[in-house]
Amino acid sequence: MAYQALYRVFRPQRFADMVGQEHVTKTLQSALLHHKISHAYLFSGPRGTGKTSAAKIFAKAVNCERAPAAEPCNECPACLGITDGTIPDVLEIDAASNNRVDEIRDIREKVKFAPTSVRYKVYIIDEVHMLSIGAFNALLKTLEEPPKHVIFILATTEPHKIPATIISRCQRFDFRRIPLSGLVSRLKYVANAQGVQASDEALSAIARAADGGMRDALSLLDQAISFSDGTIELDDVLMMTGAASFAVLAGLIEAIHRKDTAAVLQQFEAMMEQGKDPNRLVEDLILYYRDLLFYKTAPHVEDAIQIAIVDETFVSLAETISLHDVYGAIELLNKSQQEMKWTNHPRLLLEVALVKLCHSPSAASALSVSELEPLMKRLDMLEAELRRLKEQSSVSSSAPASTKKPVKAVKAGGYKAPVGRIYELLKQATHEDLALVKGRWADVLDTLKRQHKVSHAALLQESEPVAANASAFVLKFKYEIHCKMATDPASSVKENVEAILFELTHRRFEMIAIPEEEWGKIREEFIRNKEAKAEKSEEEPLIAEAKRLFGEELIEMKE
Known part of the structure; x- marks a missing residue:
């Protein structure tokens, strides 16, 4: 007999043989045992994860002479005939061709006839997303009201291309990528069954290259058996798949951490001369950095390390490379990997990424705690000196006027408050308008932070709305320089605040900034004028008329 590929020889014949799809097999077995068999199923998922195999196993199970059973017996004529493909009532159709x-109309005509050899007619349509729109429409009515003796199993790798009307008439099962541990376990079983010696590192490398697909893993194992000299070693698999060894990856990452650009480029050139694939190399680098990240943050989590071997070199790298550098490397390499998919020169992009990593700022170059301590002490001394000068200034300002020299007032921040505008606002100010602005002020600061305008939020942190009318509000700042910064057109703080308030309140408010000290004076003066006008309005009409005619200085009031 001609040689058969391993993925055909070791194709699952029972649900128990399937790896990594327990959520699917358990549901199908329960349906078989309880006679809850649907008329249509949709199996979707990545290639090589067992969709067609599960469909054939299910076809055997429903037609097995020992049914109802969770597994086909694989001994009765029905199971053997379906396995061999000699039962005409179980058809496997390739929708791509x-x-x-x-062709779909032909199926629709034939489903009316009862099966000849087994209990159910089973149509397994592989790559069903390749059907034309007309073919889907022809299949739709049959899926909706099929005969009782017919079961449709649709398999696809691209379920998003299938019309929703088809999907809604099927029980959908999503097959997942097979975990690394499941692939390695199955590869060990196959290697032992074939009498092949293979190291654990080699099988793990094959499983990683398969990317969650069992068929790809078995094909790579088949290729590795032919490539090796009786025993499959890690170097054989790395040479065959174009991947880099752990030692090479560790050396490259160590050179990146040292910022040794020349060494990095030399190692990269050596790997390219050995036939390594740039796309595979960038993926291995990302996974190695990922393992460093997991080892540093969650060293006790089982199976956290995927590709690296936790040896002295790996532990040393994990201790010397900071989390900041690991995050930066993963982000930069991931971005480069996305760009490499759409270029004809992936090697060039990877070279640029490696040079960027060598020249990126490292967290290790930042000031350490010991270096920061003198600066902090110096800062404390300056703050103490500033407080002492302020106290002296307050003492001199409280001294008698005769001993104090006239000093010209100087605007420290160069900000001139719009006093007239504030007076006009206070005349129309209401408690309701002020409550509206105050109630939304915390939301304004949060919105600025979410918009990554942290400097604006920090500037406004100690400000407070103190008065408002229907069209404007007064914002009090502790220092005059903050008023100038907030109203500077170049900073756009005022525009941002007004725009956010409009979004929150649906009303246009103009922001008027004023220092705390000046606000106190304006407020007191406004209150005094308001009280004086109130007293004036309460005078008797005769007295007011007399003051108007003769002047207030010529009138003497007596009880």
């Missing part, structure tokens, strides 16, 4: 309307 049979996607026309006429």
Whole structure:
């Protein structure tokens, strides 16, 4: 007999043989045992994860002579015939080459006839997303009201291309990528069954290259058996797949951490000369950095390390490379990997990424705690000196006027408050308008932070709305320089605040900034004028008329 590929020889014949799809097999077995068999199923998922195998196992199970059972017996004529493909009632159709309307119409005509050899007719349509729109429409009515003896199993790697009307008439099962541990376990079983010696590192490298697909893993194992000299070693697999060894990856990352650009480029050139694939190399680098990240943050989590071997070199790298550098490397390499998919020169992009990593600022170059301590002490001394000068200034300002020299007032921040505008605002100010602005002020600061305008939020942190009318509000700042910064057109603080308030309140408010000290004076003066006007309005009309005619200085009031 001609040689058969391993993925055909070791194709699962029972649900128990399937790896990594327990959520699917358990549901199907329960349906078989309880006679809750649907008329249509949709199996979707990545390639090589067992969709067609599960469909054939299910077809055997429903037609097995020992049914109802959770597994086919694989001994009765029905199971053996379906396995061999000699039962005409179980048809496996490739939709990629049979996607026309006429072929689906032929199926629709034949489903009316009862099965001849087994209990159920089972149509397994592989790559069903390749059907034309007309073919889907022809299949739709049959899926909706099929005969009782017919079961449709649709398999696809791209379920988003299937019309929603088809999906809604099927029980959908999503097959997942097979975990690394499951692939390695199955590869060990196959290698032992074939009498092949293979190291654990080699099988792990094959499983990683398979990317969650069992068929790809078995094909790579088949290729590795032919490539090796009787025993499959890690170097054989790395040479065959174009991947880099752990030692090479560790050396490259160590050179990146040292910022040794020349060494990095030399190692990269050596790997390219050995036939390594740039796309595979960038993926291995990302996974190695990922393992460093997990080892540093969660060293006790089982199976956290995927590709690296926790040896002295790995532990040393984990101790010397900071989390900041690991995050930066993963982010930069991931961005480069996305760009490499759409270029004809992936090697060039990877070279640029490696040079960027060598020249990126490292967290290790930042000031340490011991270096920061003198600066902090110096800062404390300056703050103490500033407080002493302020106290002296307050003492001199409280001294008698005769001993104090006239000093010209100087605007420290160069800010001139719009006093007239504030007076006009206070005349129309209401408690309701002020409550509206105050109630939304915390939301304004949060919105600025979410918009990554942290400097604006910090500037406004100690400000407070103190008065408002229907069209404007007064914002009090502790220092005059803050008023100038907030109203400077170049900083756009005022525009941002007004825009956010409009979004929150649906009303246009103009922001008027004023220092705390000046606000106190304006407020007191406004209150005094308001009280004086109130007293004046309460005078008797005769007295007011007399003051108007003769002048207030000529009138003497007597009880």
